[in-house]
Amino acid sequence: MATTLGSKLENKTILSAAKVSFTYDPQPGDKSAVEWTFRDLSLQVREAEIVCIVGASGCGKTTLLNVIAGLLKPQSGSITIASAENRGRAIGYIFQQDALLPWRTVRANLALAEELRGGVFKRGSKERLARYMDTFNLKEQILDQFPAQLSGGMRQRVSIIQSLMFDPQLLLLDEPFSALDFYTKLRLESEFCRLVKEQRKAAILVTHDLDEAVAMANRVYIMDLNGNLSHEFEIDLQQNDGSVEAARGTPQFAQYYSAIWSELKSVIAN
Amino acid sequence: MSMLYPLPAIVLLIAWYIFTASDPKRQFVFSSPQKVFDTLVHLLSSGALVRDAATTTFEALAGFILGTTSGALIGLTFWYSRTVAKIAQPYISALASVPIFAIAPMIIVWFGIGVMSKIMLAFLSTVVVAIVQSYQGSMSVEPRILKLMQVLGASRNQVFRIVVVPSSLIWVINAMKLNIGLALLGAFIGEFISSEQGLGYMIVKASGLYDMATVLVGVFTLICIALFLTMIVGKLEAWLLRWKHA
């Protein structure tokens, strides 16, 4: 136990959100009447760590990701994100459905980082691409295909690689595997876990799927209907190979699952 | 299956033949397949048909290209400013609601009875559709893609070039499809009102002489030109949107 604690402390903090409050209310002047999506929310994510957020639909999970991604401005609080050297602020954001440019081949889609940022992204981009293609078990032939020619799982893999080409330290995933069939989902979950451990990324994964959360996460949060991260569960069933199937097979899996599920049920019922 | 496509045309042709055969009165009003064919051969060998068809095609095509490209450029750049687009909107609607016939005499006064006025009429007939379609296209980019581009730190110009323009291509192509007919109509109306050559000129002159065979040759030629141009746009569409059918 002491060794895991020790290595955790060495891991750099990638995301630090402190007392962040957000509301869609355009004029939050009258404090008492404001309907906050979340208030004074704090969250830290370290490298090589997957944090899962589960919660009822509409509780504010997507909003939280959008605020972290800088798409929405919080009314108060601070968000700090570490980034790789010379790379500027880079965040990967994966949605339930891919956001690939359908008129571009996979290759041209993956060249977006170079195209948008130029310079530093050219160097070593071939090697990085090859490495990620390998992590996600993609064959080189698909590079010349259009997104419409690929299966949902392939497109989602390409989306993840497209984001990785920007060299982000932080990956945000909003129910990324929920549209996939069961087998594809399992494989992608494992591949993603492997990526996070090997490349030492930090990831926040929003999911409806408790099973997925328990198998993949280092920590699971329940977001309640007021937008609070009301319950925290330290998990880490991940062995070094990143296999979610192995994680699902451990005796602790069922324990965590039922513990989180009973809390989640009571949170949603309220 | 595709063998059946010419069937209605053949039936019509036979009906027309039976209806007009051995009745000079009917032939005067409706002409006849034989007469139309003879006239076609005559107009082809004299070179008149080729000259008139080329004139109309040139006018329509020049107006079409000018109207569609400038309209697409204007419509797409409206993406940059909702305010400008809003201010322009009533003017565009006004221009769209004017029948081209109403402004044709004025355009001919301004640009003369040569090809220039016909090009202008074809231009005015097509530019509005191109503006409206491409603006709508620029406004209907997949929100997910815009969201991602924002996260990835793309500038406004990069979003325009990388996302808005290619994503609006479908709409621009739709504008092109509509505009082929409109461009031909614009050029034709110009010729119809005042001109010295072109299919409109040929048809006006022939109908004044009750020469129905020549009128019909003119009409068929117009149809052929429209079909040909539509086919070219179809080929262009298949190539530009190959990612859709891939």
Ligand SMILES: Nc1ncnc2c1ncn2[C@@H]1O[C@H](COP(=O)(O)OP(=O)(O)O)[C@@H](O)[C@H]1O
């Ligand atoms: N653009 C918006 N404007 C106003 N309210 C919004 C907007 N987007 C989401 N909401 C509201 O904020 C709440 C949280 O939504 P969301 O973050 O999408 O929830 P989740 O992702 O957990 O399902 C919901 O009540 C939703 O109706």
Ligand SMILES: [Mg+2]
């Ligand atoms: Mg959501």
